[in-house]
Amino acid sequence: MPFLTPGLAFLGRGLTYFTVYMGSAYYAITTIASGHGVEVPAWVVIAGAIVAAPVFGRLYVFIRYQRQKRRAAALGARVFPKAVGAWPGNLDILKDSLKNLEIGYPGDGLEKTTDIVGYAFNLDIMYSDLIFTACPEHLKTMLATDFQNYVKGERFQEGMGSVLGTGVFNSDGDMWKFHRSITRPVFTRDRIADFDLFDRHSDQVLVKLKERLREGHAIDFQDLMLRFTIDTATEFLFGNCVHALSAGLPYPPKAAYVPPQQQDPAGRIANEFSAAFLRSQEIISVRERSGWLWPLSEIWEDKTIEPMKVVNAYLEPIIHEAVERRKNTLPNEDKQAEKESEDNQTLLDSLMDATMDPRVLRDEILNIMIAGRDTTAATLTFAVYLLSQHPIVFQRLRSEILEKIGPNRRPSFEDLKELKYLRAVLNETLRLFPVVPFNVRESINEAVWPSPDPSKKPLYVPPGTKTAYSVFVMHRRTDLWGPDAEEYDPDRFLDDRLQKYLVKNSFIFLPFNAGPRICLGQQFAYNEMSFMMIRLLQTFSEFTLDLASGPDEATPPAAWGAAPGRKATEKVWPKMHLTMYANGGLWIKMKESDSV
Structure with a gap:
């Protein structure tokens, strides 16, 4: 077994970040205390820094979100609506996603959010932005019209690299x-x-x-x-x-009998x-x-x-x-x-x-x-x-x-x-069983996507954000394919539905x-x-x-x-x-x- 497994490498990076944080916190607290003539025991400083870490983490997330809202407003856009889970960091959504991958139907779990906010939202897993979309206008942007701004990205490559190289x-x-x-x-x-x-x-x-x-x-x-x-x-x-x-x-x-x-x-x-x-x-x-x-x-x-x-x-x-x-x-x-x-x-x-x-x-x-x-x-x-x-x-x-x-x-x-x-x-x-049902990209620079709801402002994509999309979900949308979207009917590619739906918007079928x-x-x-x-x-x-x-x-x-x-x-x-x-x-x- 190689010494540096993915998990140990991850923990090593985490330990490095934590060490830098603890050193910075220790230096800041002791400097401020000494400036006021107060001597604080080292264990109190360390304990305080550890207790404060989650607070600083949440503060960072809050500041980042407010910064995104201000930047979106400056561009005449809005931030993506967020999926709201029951657990901190939407860990319940992550747990359900992994469970559905094992025992569910493709797309299970997403309908809870799509029914509330539509087909474009931020899953926000462990306080990390993860935009999901099943909107053809967004897929067209990522895959074609603004192709250069969306890449696989280092995070995707790290997870896939040991197989796909x-x-x-x-x-x-x-x-x-x-x-x-x-x-x-x-x-x-x-x-x-x-x-x-x-x-x-x-x-x-x-x-x-x-x-x-x-x-x-x-x-x-x-x-x-x-x-x-x-x-x-x-x-x-x-x-x-x-x-x-x-x-x-x-x-x-x-089988009752299997020949050798x-x-x-x-x-x-x-x-x-x-x-x-x-x-x-x-x-x-x-x-x-x-x-x-x-x-x-x-x-x-x-x-x-x-x-x-x-x-x-x-x-x-x-x-x-x-x-x-x-x-x-x-x-x-x-x-x-x-x-x-x-x-x-x-x-x-x-x-x-x-x-x-x-x-x-x-x-x-x-x-x-x-x-x-x-x-x-x-x-x-x-x-x-x-x-x-x-x-x-x-x-x-x-x-x-x-x-x-x-x-x-x-x-x-x-x-x-x-x-x-x-x-x-x-x-x-x-259409019903697309061979690659879900895929992902990552934005390089910030971007503005059209709103699926014309009555609302466009949507703001921050730089360096993972953008997942699903043709599986998109291919079964009744508003894109008609009320019989989940039914098997090859004639939809031959009769007037072809002109009504697909010819009008070719990006609904990918x-x-x-x-x-x-x-x-x-x-x-x-x-x-x-x-x-x-x-x-x-x-x-x-x-x-x-x-x-x-x-x-x-x-x-x-x-x-x-x-x-x-x-x-x-x-x-x-x-x-x-x-x-x-x-x-x-x-x-x-x-x-x-x-x-």
Whole structure:
């Protein structure tokens, strides 16, 4: 165990601040006392300074708030309304937030404040400003029109750094521009429209599905999609597939009989890698939710060390081999082969054109892998879940696919443009279950945001303030999407509601972010998801959710039945770390089509 854990480093900084405070207080009190000819015992001075510390702390917070109010007024604005908790420092709100992350529905707890003050407010956790918004006008400001003023920030990077390093999702300024510039060439139209990659791995998916379903068992579709997307992602990113689909798929936990399985070594490594990858993201997600207090939960250890050992054990040999191969390539050796078309380069190849630093290579590969694996797998999982609950939508989508493509033909890039309803189904899935439901930035300079309520003054954002936002909450707002906002209806992306809501304000729908940080792999993701959905609906004529096959944690708590909105009717348990997923998996049965 490294000596300087996050918690010990945090306590060390705190001790330094406290020592400076005590020294200053001791000097001030003794100086004043001696000036009046009074000798005060040292223990009285020290005790007084300790007792006064909370008072000075509250005084500092009060003065800071008054200064913000004056500055806001000078700019013709107002400070954000504050969430009001029952405990000092809103610690009860923090406690409930962490509890909801574990056992709640995404967004639980926020409605208490949104119902009172609207969709923009200051959570003020432990006297530290934390602005939350689910307003499209604010997201547009942060992500696009005033992009330069909002960064990930040092606090975010500190919590995420042990997993994300300096990769594109955890960097700002020149480092972010560097990662962005070397990643962009990989997502050319020719590369993302090359469907051979999807075809190979989707064929494996269909074989696995048929084998298991013909045994009479349900299959954890989420697990299967995570394997599919990690295989496509690793092959696409560095030309070295992890072969997760070669592993034996899990049987239902409640199956009466499970035949013995021979574990393929590559499959075992893939399973270990996936589990560690998930665990590391869960840890840094809790860190971000805990605010500046998170190191106190890691006093004796950095909780990411063990899972990241497994992740790095897989990535580092691949990167080392690629770096050595590049170093050993002679400068005058077959120039044309050395300068192969960029369209044939993997991300790792492109990265090595810019740097040979193994740490930078690892960080960027890992960041893009999260985007390429987890997000696509989550969308496919929730798409199949929603189709299983809406058979009319399923049959309409299947009819479109069979009419435009047929029961067996491999889809092409051009085919996808004709499948309007498929795109609407994917968009509606991304609206209800956006893959990155919550995100955060930090202001550099002070700013003024428009007020969601036109009758009130604009809102003042102090410099150096964390600004969290939620597309999950925004995507379900009835004032932005209509009274049926929480209902699943792909036609909203095709009928007059498209013009009424989305065309009028495009920032109400942000599944792939926006502005300069918009997801480079957006079209790649749409292509991959569309290809997999087409193959599934060509092969299967019915999806059925099999709740009895899944583990207990796959079923939402019974108490949800009394909740408002979708939460009351949800058949799976949506959860999140950095991205959305179905807790306990998505256990599905499928009926093979007669035409297969």
